[in-house]
Amino acid sequence: MKQNLKISLQPFNKQKDFALLEKWIKSPHVKEWWGDPVKNIQEMSDPAIGGGEALIKVHSRPVGYVRWQIPSREDLQAAGLDDLPNSVVDIDIAIGEESYLSQGIGSQALQLLINRIAKSENVPMIMMCTSIHNARAIKSFEKAGFTRDRIFTDPEHGDMWLLTVTL
Numbered sequence: 001m002k003q004n005l006k007i008s009l010q011p012f013n014k015q016k017d018f019a020l021l022e023k024w025i026k027s028p029h030v031k032e033w034w035g036d037p038v039k040n041i042q043e044m045s046d047p048a049i050g051g052g053e054a055l056i057k058v059h060s061r062p063v064g065y066v067r068w069q070i071p072s073r074e075d076l077q078a079a080g081l082d083d084l085p086n087s088v089v090d091i092d093i094a095i096g097e098e099s100y101l102s103q104g105i106g107s108q109a110l111q112l113l114i115n116r117i118a119k120s121e122n123v124p125m126i127m128m129c130t131s132i133h134n135a136r137a138i139k140s141f142e143k144a145g146f147t148r149d150r151i152f153t154d155p156e157h158g159d160m161w162l163l164t165v166t167l
Ligand SMILES: CC(C)(COP(=O)(O)OP(=O)(O)OC[C@H]1O[C@@H](n2cnc3c(N)ncnc32)[C@H](O)[C@@H]1OP(=O)(O)O)[C@@H](O)C(=O)NCCC(=O)NCCS
Pocket: 029, 030, 033, 034, 093, 094, 095, 096, 100, 101, 102, 103, 104, 105, 106, 107, 108, 129, 130, 131, 134, 135, 136, 137, 139, 140, 143
């Protein structure tokens, strides 16, 4: 099955698709790593500054969500990451449909997004952060081309790996 999946990034329409994203944010396998659903639903309803958002589709079926944006300097500073370059782009990702986990979809979606960001925007670096305990995510991000940069302590989420791609 892994070999034959047709994975694409498709426009995320806030009016049409947000209810599906809310369902995914509340599902236990996403909540486990994304944290407080109420806070996340609020954050995802705001525009992605300097980036965008997309549905991850397998064939025509929406199975996940990806969002990329330039983090505020305040947020980077709070996490002790203020040495990262200006215009670094941060990615958040979730495969919302649990039955689609661990089939290579996350890593392939990230590769599509890295190529898109590298082509269309003047971005020096892409970053992702995930809990040091989220082994599945770390492996998926490394398969997509990210490398581990450092462990830092996020004020809200605890010890996290920072993974980066330099463009
Ligand atoms: C993180 C996430 C996007 C990765 O996408 P995915 O499609 O599930 O992952 P991939 O299939 O690309 O890669 C996962 C790899 O980890 C492996 N894996 C799965 N569970 C694992 C575990 N507990 N320990 C180690 N490796 C694990 C898989 O076998 C796969 O490796 P393989 O291709 O060599 O077999 C997805 O799992 C997800 O949405 N998780 C919930 C939300 C989340 O954690 N978001 C990101 C953190 S903020």
